[in-house]
Amino acid sequence: SAVISQKPSRDICQRGTSLTIQCQVDSQVTMMFWYRQQPGQSLTLIATANQGSEATYESGFVIDKFPISRPNLTFSTLTVSNMSPEDSSIYLCSVAGARQGASYEQYFGPGTRLTVT
């Protein structure tokens, strides 16, 4: 499967600020996704990052709060804007359509643990 890295691995931020999380893949992939995992909870899809066009957001998530970029087939960013303590979560990117594995299989990055104080 593809090797996926995320930066930063963790951060502590003050409320009202913004943080940009990077997701880098070692090979071109078809699909990239961003998920949120709140403390002790399951994963919830935030959006699909589309290469060269606006991301597709799930219900309850908006572009102003979670702007996403995907400039090419190996890189994406997620920004958490105007943060509040409720944004404290693990943010994970996933990819599908890598060289190895079935085209629909999703593989996850190591996650970014965000704490908002």
Place this chain on the structure above:
Amino acid sequence: AQTVTQSQPEMSVQEAETVTLSCTYDTSESNYYLFWYKQPPSRQMILVIRQEAYKQQNATENRFSVNFQKAAKSFSLKISDSQLGDTAMYFCASLQWGGADGLTFGKGTHLIIQP
């Protein structure tokens, strides 16, 4: 929309025993994919096993196998000869056919393997 239900918040078994984790799902599609992911304390999500809904044969990956009952919309995971390293959260997930959408996850089962 798809929904996934895991009714066992936590399970505990002795090392070397066999354990089965339950998962039910709901979808209006006839074709879709199902997965089990493992999340150890390191929080890395690891794909354990996958099943295409059109395949009747149950998927197996070494000590991991599934019991896929399409009519009952049930997708359980069996772990044989459990090991201490199997201790983790296990998430059942579904994906619409085509794979262009995100995964829908269940709430997870915390599996503890006792020495």
